[in-house]
Amino acid sequence: MGERVLPRAERRRKTEGRILDAARRLFADAGYERTTIRAVAKAAEVDPALVMQYFGNKQELFRQAVRVTPDPAAGLSADELVEQVLGTLDVKMGELPQGTLAMMRSMLTHPEAATSAREALGRQIDRLAQSIPGDDARLRAALTVAIMLGVTVGHQLLELDELREVSREEIARVLRPSLLALTGPEVR
Structure with a gap:
């Protein structure tokens, strides 16, 4: 056949x-x-x-x-979901376009940039939440997105030595347990 x-x-x-x-x-x-x-x-x-x-x-x-937004129809396990999220680290820690950096710099001080960032992050949270089990999926998705945003801001804008002097693999190794806790089975 x-x-x-x-x-x-x-x-x-x-x-x-x-x-x-x-x-x-x-x-x-x-x-x-x-x-x-x-x-x-x-x-x-x-x-x-x-x-x-x-x-x-x-x-x-x-x-x-x-974007940190897996396809909810893919039926990913928590491990697969976390690996997809961590897979974006290479790009987020690489050379970003000036427009992206400008938006990130402005999102805390300019209402239009804040609205744009909030909408983009909201879409990521919506899609990620569809792949996370439990009643608090949106909260856990928001925390996951916030962690990844924080890593990007720390590396790109604040240029934290602790994030710039280690490999993406090392950052992923340290983040993995936290992200698994956020995206895996609901804990009560």
Whole structure:
């Protein structure tokens, strides 16, 4: 018997995932400025036009690559969910676009930037909460997003030596138990 042909929606989701995985690797390795749509397409083994069709532009591709929002339909275990969240560390600790850094700098002092950040983080919390069990899933999702935001701010804006002088793997190793506690089975 031949291989089962995947439904179109599933093929699209897999292709989008390959593009995002490639983008995360390239943004982390080369930084935002040196990562191109063509390079992402080549790494994902797709046509550059498909990357543009799915994401529109490089800024949106970057935004999607750094979001901490797994697909709730994937039915991930707590371990898999945490690994997806930690997988964004490479990008969050790499070279960020100036627009992202400007928004982060401004979100505490300018109402428009605060509203924009709150909306973006709210969407991440909504999606993450769908993958976390329990009545307090939104709170636990918000805490997870806040931790990741704090790591990004500490590394990118405050340039904390303790975050800048260690590898992403070391940060992930230390964060993993906390994130597992937040995203795993509800504890009462």
